Amino acid sequence: MIVAEQKPLAEIRALVGDAKRVLVVGCGTCVTVCFAGGAKEAGVLGSLLRMGAQLDGNVKDVSEVTVQRQCEREYLDGIREQVEQADAVLSLGCGIGVQAIAEQFPNAIVVPGLNTSFLGKPAAHGEWVERCAACGNCLLGVTGGICPIARCAKQLLNGPCGGSSKGKCEVGTGDSKPDCAWQLIYDKLKAQDRLHLITEVAPPKDWRTSRDGGPRRIVREDLKLPSTGGQK
């Protein structure tokens, strides 16, 4: 899932600025699961914005609404009226949600309430870890299900660097030191008796499937509807 965290309240308040009518839009998918921008977080932030403004001697009309997925236009159609009535829309979606609202409602002033952090999973309650870098060319089949792109600080493809010590990476300090991804890969493949998968030297990675070519796009002709031209 997409993992995000809320921006500091002072930054959010500065982004909202003098807007009188503010619509806080939560998202019911990834950011709900990571407790950053779901209905509950939208409610708490709405309360804080109202009370903060009141304490500063202002009045803000702050309302909250949460859609199932901010990144899909069908769900955003349902909040059109509320968006059009607002002076500012504070999106608690990931960066995709913010842009989806801004694209669908060109006249709306849309500001982000979250910092979109990474693609990851919960490690424990209240803790999330990165697991995918969306490189566009998955290697997990030969690395024992452990990603050297997302989990190795240097994104190495042929084993660990000299900074690997006792199973830990040289980046970070103390408990924040991440595991060496290549140590994990080696241990996993050894346990599965599949070390042959990493004995051959991997060629340089083709990064054209990653961010190097600008924003990426996938087109599935079999799924497109004749009536929709798609996005440019």
Place this chain on the structure above:
Amino acid sequence: MTAIDAPVVDTAADGLNIVAFCCHYCAYAAADMAGSLRMQYPQSVKVVKLPCTGKLDVQLILDAFEHGADGVMIAGCMEGDCHYQQGNLNAKRRAAYSQDLLRSIGLEAERVRMFNMSSAMANRWAAAVTEMDETVQKLGPSPLRRGRKAAAEE
């Protein structure tokens, strides 16, 4: 929301409003016993019964302040004695988080406080309410109430 509205709105305009979120298994019973024993404690406190303080949500605390509370106390079981194992410990962390949130908008963190007691501690209940009342008396009415009053007069 109605659970929060009622205790706050019922209070006289000049008095202090302290909303006490009480666990059914301890503080609520302790308050009941304090009443049966005719113990005296400040009338500023308005009790909201929760099945466990683990039910406490940050939004509930903020709602209380938004609707006119001057202080919020959370009264749960003694640590290690929660009927649901760790609801009171969850409440403790949420109370601390709420204090940070209040501080971030310029409201005193002392307006939120967690207390622990057993159902047999009627004395502790009366003392906790008195303590909270004194704290809030020193801080004065919530500045948010002035805003509400002004908005109502407009």
